[in-house]
Structure formats: C-alpha cells, structure tokens
Amino acid sequence: MDISIYPLPADKMKQKISDESQLGFGKHFTDRMLVVEWKPEAGWHNGRIEPYAPFSLDPSCMVLHYSQEIFEGLKAYKWADGRVALFRPEMNARRFNQSADRICMPELPEEIFLKGIEQLVSLEKDWVPSAPGTSLYIRPAMIAVEAGLGVKPSSHYYFFVILSPVGAYYSGGFKPTGIMVEDKYVRAVPGGTGEAKTGGNYASSIKAALEAKQKGYDQVLWLDGCHKRYVEEVGSMNMFFVYGSKIVTAELNGSILSGITRDTVCTIAPTLGCDVEERQIDIEELMADIRSGKVTEAFGSGTAAVITPVGKLCYRNEVVEFGNGEVGEVTQKLYDTLTGIQTGKIRDEFGWIRFVS
Numbered sequence: 001m002d003i004s005i006y007p008l009p010a011d012k013m014k015q016k017i018s019d020e021s022q023l024g025f026g027k028h029f030t031d032r033m034l035v036v037e038w039k040p041e042a043g044w045h046n047g048r049i050e051p052y053a054p055f056s057l058d059p060s061c062m063v064l065h066y067s068q069e070i071f072e073g074l075k076a077y078k079w080a081d082g083r084v085a086l087f088r089p090e091m092n093a094r095r096f097n098q099s100a101d102r103i104c105m106p107e108l109p110e111e112i113f114l115k116g117i118e119q120l121v122s123l124e125k126d127w128v129p130s131a132p133g134t135s136l137y138i139r140p141a142m143i144a145v146e147a148g149l150g151v152k153p154s155s156h157y158y159f160f161v162i163l164s165p166v167g168a169y170y171s172g173g174f175k176p177t178g179i180m181v182e183d184k185y186v187r188a189v190p191g192g193t194g195e196a197k198t199g200g201n202y203a204s205s206i207k208a209a210l211e212a213k214q215k216g217y218d219q220v221l222w223l224d225g226c227h228k229r230y231v232e233e234v235g236s237m238n239m240f241f242v243y244g245s246k247i248v249t250a251e252l253n254g255s256i257l258s259g260i261t262r263d264t265v266c267t268i269a270p271t272l273g274c275d276v277e278e279r280q281i282d283i284e285e286l287m288a289d290i291r292s293g294k295v296t297e298a299f300g301s302g303t304a305a306v307i308t309p310v311g312k313l314c315y316r317n318e319v320v321e322f323g324n325g326e327v328g329e330v331t332q333k334l335y336d337t338l339t340g341i342q343t344g345k346i347r348d349e350f351g352w353i354r355f356v357s
C-alpha cells in the first residue's frame with residue numbers, strides 16, 4: 001500500500017516552539033498527520049499524509065459511544081549528529097495488533113505502521129526538538145468510525161498518527177514523585193481489557209487519579225481487581241521495587257499492560273549487575289519490606305517519562321518514603337543507561353535503534 005503525500009499549504013504551517021523548555025507534554029502538534037482507512041471490502045486503503053486538521057465524524061459513530069479505540073506511544077530522538085532515531089518501534093507495532101485483536105479491530109500490517117511512522121517523522125524532522133530530555137512523541141491510534149448505535153465491531157476504521165514535540169518530562173529536574181496505593185477503585189480484572197492499550201482503561205482511571213491528586217499524590221498504584229492485594233501498575237507506567245542489587249516487578253498476568261520500557265529495563269538491568277525478578281507482589285509484604293529497609297528504591301517505567309523515581313508511597317493512610325528526596329542509585333543508573341542508548345550517547349548493543357532517513 002502506497003501512502004500519498006498531500007501538499008502542505010503555507011497557511012497550514014504552524015509556528016514552531018522556539019523555547020524548548022516551554023514544550024510540556026502533548027500540547028503542541030506538528031503540521032502533518034498520517035491517516036489510513038480500513039473497510040472489509042477494501043482492507044487498508046487511502047493512506048495519506050495530510051495537513052494536521054480535525055476529523056469530520058458522524059455523531060453516531062461507534063468510537064464516540066462504545067470506545068472502540070486503541071493507541072500507542074513512542075518517541076523519536078534527535079541525536080547530536082543530526083540523525084533522528086526511533087526506539088524499538090516494532091514492539092509498538094506488535095502491541096498495537098495485540099490491542100486490536102482484543103478490541104475486535106482489524107490487524108494492521110506492521111509494515112504500514114512502521115513505514116507510515118517513518119515517512120511522517122521524516123517529513124516532520126524539523127519538529128524533533130534537540131534540547132536534553134526533549135523528543136518527538138508519536139501517537140498512533142485506531143478508531144471505529146462507522147455511523148450507527150448498534151453494538152458490534154465497526155465496518156470502517158481510521159488508523160492515524162499525530163506527532164507532538166515534548167519537553168523534558170521533569171521540567172523541575174529528575175525529582176521523586178508521590179504515589180498512592182488505590183484500594184477503592186480497580187483498573188483491570190482477569191479477562192478484562194487491562195492488557196490492551198485502549199482508551200476505556202484510561203476513562204475509568206480518571207476518578208482515582210483525581211482523588212489521589214486531591215490528597216497530594218501524583219499518581220495511583222493499582223492493585224489487582226479481584227483481591228486488591230497484588231501490585232499491578234501505575235497510571236501509564238509499570239512499577240519496579242529495588243531490593244539492594246535486585247529489581248522486582250509484577251509478572252505479566254493478563255491485566256497488566258506489557259510495557260516496552262518495562263521490557264527494556266528488564267533487559268538492561270542484568271548488564272548493570274542487577275538481577276530481575278518478575279513475580280506476584282503482595283502489597284502487605286511490600287510495605288513490610290519497605291518499612292524494614294529491604295526495599296531501597298522504587299521507580300516507574302513508561303515511554304512518556306522513561307523512568308520515574310518514587311519518593312513516597314501511601315497505603316491505607318500509612319506513608320513510607322524512599323531515600324531522602326533524592327533519586328536512588330539504581331534508578332539513576334537505569335535512567336542514564338536507557339536515555340543514553342535512546343539519544344546515542346551509549347552504544348546500542350541490542351539493535352533497538354531504527355533511524356529515520
């Protein structure tokens with residue numbers, strides 16, 4: 001399938017943000033977007049890169065009522081030599097199709113996902129910021145656009161990709177965040193959609209996040225939906241707990257999102273002398289291990305913020321702290337190594353980098 005490139009009229013070109021410290025996250029979008037359509041009789045067709053603009057959707061269309069939607073998130077980095085690098089994009093392509101399968105959407109050939117993103121990023125290269133910590137965030141998504149209120153798989157979909165230059169996630173420096181363990185609401189249950197990257201999972205999480213904010217915490221740590229006893233993940237990050245020279249994360253059990261950053265951390269850690277353990281984590285045992293000092297650090301992993309150090313954790317009104325407001329040694333080492341590989345400062349011996357021509 002060829003992707004047509006439509007002209008970009010001068011009046012559709014936007015002003016670039018010259019002060020890269022003001023970028024923030026997901027606030028600005030580039031000049032162009034990629035759109036590809038699917039219909040049963042035509043398969044994937046009408047692929048085009050066109051000026052960034054609103055969609056015209058029928059108010060009855062299925063995504064607006066029943067959330068038949070999936071998305072991905074990855075980043076492009078500007079290297080010191082001017083090249084633009086994608087980080088493990090084939091993992092996003094694969095996961096996109098796993099999500100599509102769960103939400104009954106058509107499979108998207110990985111080649112369309114990867115080539116489409118490469119072409120779009122290549123055209124929008126000048127939008128990739130270069131200040132330390134900045135990147136071009138890439139948001140692929142698929143939505144059900146058939147008009148009608150019957151609940152069934154749609155017969156018309158848009159796959160689209162938009163790009164957003166984003167700032168260093170930590171504008172105030174790499175600072176530990178506060179997390180509240182959620183023991184009222186749940187995010188996912190076995191057999192549910194927790195493993196799919198779908199908007200509905202986020203819609204149901206907003207209330208818990210808001211209540212945690214009101215109590216002074218940045219994000220919630222979800223427990224399993226059956227027993228509210230086993231640690232799952234945070235908002236849009238997987239969680240790691242550092243036991244000296246070992247890092248522990250929840251095993252993938254079907255209701256946890258299988259993070260690419262999580263996989264990356266699990267691969268890098270042993271090369272830095274850190275053992276990795278993927279297992280069920282009982283919150284009571286975890287709290288006891290934090291109290292007794294066995295757990296020395298905690299951090300989250302996800303594309304948006306890469307590695308987020310956790311400074312304090314609150315569970316049922318008990319607050320435990322890590323370090324003394326400082327970032328732990330293991331967390332820092334993993335952050336430096338991961339961001340080093342992504343930006344070309346550390347050699348990529350894993351074959352994770354894919355350059356955009």
Ligand SMILES: *Cc1c(COP(=O)(O)O)cnc(C)c1O
Pocket residue numbers: 073197233234235236237238257258259260261262301302303304
């Ligand atoms: C995207 C996401 C993550 C992190 O995945 P990465 O591939 O590392 O970005 C973790 N949890 C949830 C719920 C997510 O949606």
